[in-house]
Amino acid sequence: MENLKDFAKNYLNFLKSNLSVKKIETAHEIVLPFEDHIGDSIVCYVDDKKENGMFLVSDDGYIINNLIDTGINIDKKSSRRKTIEQICMLSGVSLSDDNEMTVLSSEKDLPSKVHQLAMTMLQIDDMYLTNTVRTTSYFLEDVTNFFIKNDIYFSDNVSFVGRSGLTQKFDLCFQRNKNHNERLCKAINNPTRDSLTTTVFAWLDIEKTRNDAKCIVILNDAQTIKSDIVQGFKEYGIMTVPFSDLEKEKGLFS
Numbered sequence: 672m673e674n675l676k677d678f679a680k681n682y683l684n685f686l687k688s689n690l691s692v693k694k695i696e697t698a699h700e701i702v703l704p705f706e707d708h709i710g711d712s713i714v715c716y717v718d719d720k721k722e723n724g725m726f727l728v729s730d731d732g733y734i735i736n737n738l739i740d741t742g743i744n745i746d747k748k749s750s751r752r753k754t755i756e757q758i759c760m761l762s763g764v765s766l767s768d769d770n771e772m773t774v775l776s777s778e779k780d781l782p783s784k785v786h787q788l789a790m791t792m793l794q795i796d797d798m799y800l801t802n803t804v805r806t807t808s809y810f811l812e813d814v815t816n817f818f819i820k821n822d823i824y825f826s827d828n829v830s831f832v833g834r835s836g837l838t839q840k841f842d843l844c845f846q847r848n849k850n851h852n853e854r855l856c857k858a859i860n861n862p863t864r865d866s867l868t869t870t871v872f873a874w875l876d877i878e879k880t881r882n883d884a885k886c887i888v889i890l891n892d893a894q895t896i897k898s899d900i901v902q903g904f905k906e907y908g909i910m911t912v913p914f915s916d917l918e919k920e921k922g923l924f925s
Contacts, residue, residue: 678871678872678875678907682868682871682872683835685704686703686704689704690702690703690704695716697718697719697720698716698717698718698719699716699717699719700714700715700716701714701715701716701717701785702714703715703785703789705789705793705865705869706865707734707737707792707793707796708741708796708797708861709737709741713789713792713793714730714731714733715728715729715730715785715788715789715792716728716729716730716731717729717781717785722775724777725775725776725777726775726776726777726778726781727773727774727775728773728774728775728776728781728784728785728788729771729772729773729788730771730772730773730788730792731771732767732769732770732771732772734770734772734792734795734796735755735770735772735795736770737796738795738796738798739770743798745770750809751798751809754798754809754812755795755798758791758794758795759772759791759795761828762787762790762791762794762840763787764787764788764791772788772791772792772795773788774787774788782836782837783836783837783838786837786838787838790840790869793865793866793869797810797860797861798860809860810858810859810860810891810914811842811858811860813914814842814843814858814889814914814917815827815843815858817917817921818843818924821921821925823845823921823924823925824845824846825843825844825845825856825924826843826844826846827842827843827844828840828842829841829843829844829855831877831880831881832877833873833876833877833880834876834877834879834880835876837876839873839874839876839877840873841855841856841857841873842856842857842858843855843856843857843858844856845924850925851885851923852882852883852884852885853881853882853883853884853885854884854885854886854887854923854924855874855881855884855885855886855887856886856887856888856889856924857870857873857886857888857889858888858889858891859888859889859890859891860891861891862890862891862896862897862900862901863900864900864903867900867903867904870886870888870904870909871903871904871907871909874886874907874909875907885910886908886909886910887909887910887911887912887923887924888904888909888910888911888912889912889913889914889917890911890912890913890914891914892913892914892915893914896913910923
């Protein structure tokens with residue numbers, strides 16, 4: 672197992688070594704080492720021209736328009752559109768009427784803002800699975816509704832600045848009580864190598880500052896989860912709970 676202390680450094684080195692930046696017309700194209708549901712790289716664009724001293728970082732409308740091209744209904748009145756708008760709002764990302772996701776950034780904060788937008792792009796791209804797996808609601812809604820139904824209290828959409836200087840977001844936080852330390856949770860709709868890597872980095876980036884907190888991931892197991900993904904989480908001290916096991920494992924959260 673990789674030395675835990677080295678993971679964050681190695682992850683950042685991995686990003687640095689595997690992303691590319693190219694000048695195109697009036698912007699710079701940043702190709703990140705993450706993939707969408709069809710295997711294309713996640714790409715952000717940074718406009719060269721500042722607006723009031725700030726750079727505009729954009730996905731150029733790719734993620735949502737690509738979902739539409741695959742046959743997913745994201746009509747303005749659809750439940751998926753409302754979910755996307757909520758994800759963007761909670762992530763600090765602006766969403767235009769033509770489906771472009773953007774953030775504004777100072778030059779100093781560009782790495783953090785590109786990371787912020789990329790994580791939002793990946794989260795929304797996961798909605799591809801709702802077209803075939805969970806058609807009635809988005810996975811995070813299924814998870815939160817379970818806890819609400821069972822009177823298990825939580826805070827949602829919590830963020831912490833990690834040792835890397837990047838802001839790390841967790842979907843749910845269950846406060847410390849007499850039975851458990853604080854538990855930070857991510858609901859992962861599409862358990863892939865990318866979601867494993869980004870979650871492990873987010874956790875290790877803030878773990879030292881959270882006073883014996885634990886990290887739990889709730890995995891969508893409507894389709895078979897690869898064993899190496901589950902093992903990867905375990906190697907870094909992250910507990911995995913398949914969604915279908917939430918009922919019998921709810922004591923972990925109360």
